[in-house]
Amino acid sequence: MTHWPKISAIISDLDGVTYCGDEPIESAIRVFQRWHDIGLPYAFVTNNSTKSAKEFSNKLNVMGIPISPERIITTSAVAANKLNKLLKPKSRVMVIGEPALIQAISDCNFNIADKNVDAVIAGLDRSFTHKKLALAQTALLNGAHFIGTNPDPMLPKNGGFEPGAGSILKAIETASGIAPTIIGKPKPDLVNMALSILGTDQQSTFMVGDQIMTDIAAGHAAGIPTIRVRTGVIEKGPLSISPDFDIETLECIPADAVVTTKKL
Numbered sequence: 001m002t003h004w005p006k007i008s009a010i011i012s013d014l015d016g017v018t019y020c021g022d023e024p025i026e027s028a029i030r031v032f033q034r035w036h037d038i039g040l041p042y043a044f045v046t047n048n049s050t051k052s053a054k055e056f057s058n059k060l061n062v063m064g065i066p067i068s069p070e071r072i073i074t075t076s077a078v079a080a081n082k083l084n085k086l087l088k089p090k091s092r093v094m095v096i097g098e099p100a101l102i103q104a105i106s107d108c109n110f111n112i113a114d115k116n117v118d119a120v121i122a123g124l125d126r127s128f129t130h131k132k133l134a135l136a137q138t139a140l141l142n143g144a145h146f147i148g149t150n151p152d153p154m155l156p157k158n159g160g161f162e163p164g165a166g167s168i169l170k171a172i173e174t175a176s177g178i179a180p181t182i183i184g185k186p187k188p189d190l191v192n193m194a195l196s197i198l199g200t201d202q203q204s205t206f207m208v209g210d211q212i213m214t215d216i217a218a219g220h221a222a223g224i225p226t227i228r229v230r231t232g233v234i235e236k237g238p239l240s241i242s243p244d245f246d247i248e249t250l251e252c253i254p255a256d257a258v259v260t261t262k263k264l
Helices: 026-038 053-063 075-086 099-107 130-141 165-176 189-198 212-222
Strands: 009-012 042-046 072-074 092-096 119-122 145-148 154-157 160-163 205-209 226-229 245-247
Touching: 009 189, 026 042, 042 053, 042 189, 053 072, 072 075, 072 189, 075 099, 075 119, 075 145, 075 189, 092 099, 092 130, 119 130, 119 165, 130 165, 145 165, 189 205, 189 212, 205 212, 212 226
Parallel strands: 009 042, 009 205, 042 072, 092 119, 119 145, 205 226, 226 245
Antiparallel strands: 154 160
């Protein structure tokens, strides 16, 4: 029998753990509802830059997972913080991504442009074109910073998959010869921000995700224990790292491993 240590908090991925595309993962809904009822703190971290924290919060609450936007950390927010450290206010930034990413960068007092830019930031962009690729290539060859939201090559979608931001980053890297600075998982930035928000013990706060090379790697990089759940992307091995626990669904986590903060 597997021995589970005490779990005082959860940091979880979204797509592949709580839902696949627009389809809720019912076992996860039940578990997060129970964790909410007993007072287990949790936060979500996502490489998906196509929605704001408020939009993700609305989606989860409709599905039945209670969560506030403040406990959802997106790569859009972390990317904006990164640019604040690299550039002066009003700098020109090319954004390859969906409206949520563009808005996050604009809200941080940067000018959105596609020529003579100081940085190129790229995430998932479902309207990515050859023209955008060419503009990014020109900017990078002229010395612009290159930031990528995440390296995910694919995303679960309605029983199948779609290309992820990593596919776009690879195209830009191939065209320019310049690799991006990644700020999403497997880097620890998202997880570290979640730890700061939760304020829980690092050794008993668990990272939960479906992808070993992004979610589990991010947990390792942040120095917290990890749980891989097999409800999303199943990677082909062999893989260079392993989760501390590997389960089929979140319901496999024993109830007595979870530290409760509310009297039942």
